Amino acid sequence: MEKMPAIQVENLVSHYGEREILKNISLEVPRGEILVIMGGSGSGKSTFLRSLLGLKKATSGKVQLLGKDILQMNESEMHTMRKNMGVAFQGGALFNSLTVGENVRLPLREHTKLDESTINIMSRMKLEVVNLAGFEDLKPAELSGGMIKRAALARAIVMDPKLLFFDEPSAGLDPVAAVELDELILTLRDAMRMTIVVVTHELESAYKIADRITVLDQGRILMTGSVDEVKNSSNKRIQSLLHRQARNEDIDADEYLKRLTRKSPIH
Amino acid sequence: MPSITHNIESLGRKTVSSIEECGYVTALFFESIYWLVMGKRRNQAIRFSAVVNEAKKIGVDAVAISAVLCFAIGIMLAIQGIETLKTFGAQSQVILGIALSVTREFSPLIIGILVAGRSGSSIAARIGTMNESQEIDALQVMGINPVRYLASPILIAMLIMLPLLVILGDFMGLLGGAVYSYIDLNISFSAYAERSFEILTIDDISQGLIKSVVFAAIIALVSLSNGFQVSGGAEGVGKATTRSVVMSISLIVLADMIFTYFLNR
Numbered sequence: 001m002e003k004m005p006a007i008q009v010e011n012l013v014s015h016y017g018e019r020e021i022l023k024n025i026s027l028e029v030p031r032g033e034i035l036v037i038m039g040g041s042g043s044g045k046s047t048f049l050r051s052l053l054g055l056k057k058a059t060s061g062k063v064q065l066l067g068k069d070i071l072q073m074n075e076s077e078m079h080t081m082r083k084n085m086g087v088a089f090q091g092g093a094l095f096n097s098l099t100v101g102e103n104v105r106l107p108l109r110e111h112t113k114l115d116e117s118t119i120n121i122m123s124r125m126k127l128e129v130v131n132l133a134g135f136e137d138l139k140p141a142e143l144s145g146g147m148i149k150r151a152a153l154a155r156a157i158v159m160d161p162k163l164l165f166f167d168e169p170s171a172g173l174d175p176v177a178a179v180e181l182d183e184l185i186l187t188l189r190d191a192m193r194m195t196i197v198v199v200t201h202e203l204e205s206a207y208k209i210a211d212r213i214t215v216l217d218q219g220r221i222l223m224t225g226s227v228d229e230v231k232n233s234s235n236k237r238i239q240s241l242l243h244r245q246a247r248n249e250d251i252d253a254d255e256y257l258k259r260l261t262r263k264s265p266i267h
Numbered sequence: 268m269p270s271i272t273h274n275i276e277s278l279g280r281k282t283v284s285s286i287e288e289c290g291y292v293t294a295l296f297f298e299s300i301y302w303l304v305m306g307k308r309r310n311q312a313i314r315f316s317a318v319v320n321e322a323k324k325i326g327v328d329a330v331a332i333s334a335v336l337c338f339a340i341g342i343m344l345a346i347q348g349i350e351t352l353k354t355f356g357a358q359s360q361v362i363l364g365i366a367l368s369v370t371r372e373f374s375p376l377i378i379g380i381l382v383a384g385r386s387g388s389s390i391a392a393r394i395g396t397m398n399e400s401q402e403i404d405a406l407q408v409m410g411i412n413p414v415r416y417l418a419s420p421i422l423i424a425m426l427i428m429l430p431l432l433v434i435l436g437d438f439m440g441l442l443g444g445a446v447y448s449y450i451d452l453n454i455s456f457s458a459y460a461e462r463s464f465e466i467l468t469i470d471d472i473s474q475g476l477i478k479s480v481v482f483a484a485i486i487a488l489v490s491l492s493n494g495f496q497v498s499g500g501a502e503g504v505g506k507a508t509t510r511s512v513v514m515s516i517s518l519i520v521l522a523d524m525i526f527t528y529f530l531n532r
Contacts, residue, residue, distance in 0.1 A: 053408050076309070082410030093405035095397075107409050110311070110416075155409075 004067045006031045006195035012061035021047045023219040034196045036206040039216035086156030090167040092148040094140040101136030104155045126154040146177030166198045170205045182208050292488045299422045302415035317420035325386045326428030337436035340373045341443020362462045365444035374436035375475045379482035383515035387490040391511035394494025395504040422487040429483035430476045489515045
């Protein structure tokens with residue numbers, strides 16, 4: 001069981017309406033690894049993350065977390081699985097009506113029968129980990145962007161999950177705060193042996209934390225490899241992503257004309 | 268010709284989406300009730316404190332304004348009633364009119380519309396904003412069912428508080444009628460009260476209460492479903508809020524008409 005990869009995705013296909021977003025994605029993440037998923041806007045990385053989290057039903061394929069296929073699970077199995085997953089969303093997604101402390105305590109309150117003082121100690125320990133000790137009585141609206149992300153991280157790890165998902169950790173942060181957050185992600189893997197999936201388009205952050213990088217483009221995986229392998233890839237699209245070049249796609253004249261003259265959909 | 272097919276197509280789409288919405292609301296209702304009954308067994312009980320919190324926002328905070336509005340309705344009915352009954356010289360019969368119309372009709376209707384405007388809009392806006400800022404997603408990935416955590420407490424609190432507000436409204440409406448009758452016709456409070464209790468039957472009161480339970484379900488489900496289905500940022504939240512108030516009030520008035528017809532046959 002321990003040998004099994006933490007995450008195993010096979011031939012994942014996903015649609016929004018009639019549009020195919022993910023085209024046959026296969027991927028494995030061994031336990032204790034940090035995998036960074038990179039890609040430009042519209043590459044399908046958000047949809048891929050939502051599929052991994054079970055928030056978006058895939059059209060076909062297999063998504064195995066900790067050896068169990070989440071697409072085949074019933075609700076109570078999924079409920080159990082969710083206790084092993086922590087997610088830090090891009091905007092934090094902290095509950096605005098609750099204080100930081102209450103936010104972090106919420107999973108413990110809902111999933112465990114621990115008494116109040118144990119819950120308090122456990123949540124404070126996690127706030128210490130993310131350097132937010134002493135901020136627990138503040139509301140999310142009173143925190144800075146970096147603090148919100150760290151608080152969201154504290155909430156994500158409060159149940160000591162085996163899998164941690166992090167959506168755009170460094171987006172919108174100043175360089176110092178971004179580096180601090182990267183350090184924190186590395187610490188979590190080393191100290192808590194978590195398997196971590198990070199979705200980002202920040203190169204610097206990706207190079208720093210990744211054991212391996214998966215590059216997504218237009219719903220397909222271009223490559224999965226170590227930082228050096230990705231850096232040295234000869235693939236044109238990867239290089240343009242890494243060097244921030246504009247996409248110069250060949251224009252199909254017929255397609256182009258069709259797009260210009262098509263009828264607007266009815267709303 | 269194309270415009271005809273265009274219209275037919277958009278009519279078809281609207282029909283499908285309305286049916287979808289009805290299905291969504293029904294599912295939301297049954298899921299909320301499911302968590303109420305089964306929550307404990309599945310280790311996901313509905314928090315009593317959450318229900319109390321919602322009940323405070325929906326009911327307790329609306330006590331003063333409900334009282335004032337129903338009192339005003341009572342006075343208004345007394346003025347109109349006395350004016351009309353003067354023609355027959357039967358002014359004292361105004362007590363009958365006020366007693367029946369307040370308990371059966373005006374108190375539940377006014378309270379329903381008030382709560383739809385006050386709480387319905389705030390529920391839709393709150394849930395909609397949570398949806399937009401991924402808080403609903405966060406609940407889901409934490410293994411906390413959003414219907415159990417957010418919707419059930421609101422529905423339960425609404426079903427409890429609306430009838431209570433209606434009872435308060437009944438009392439305040441009758442009081443308003445009594446005050447004006449005293450001023451205009453010099454009917455004493457005790458005589459007014461005695462006559463009112465003579466007239467009113469359990470049936471009259473329960474008619475208003477049954478309606479209020481239906482209105483409560485309408486307000487809760489319409490505003491929750493609008494909130495959960497928000498998309499499109501701040502504008503989407505605004506639209507959902509407006510839509511939920513307009514829909515709640517329209518459905519309340521229509522449901523009122525249907526219930527009044529059947530309960531009075």
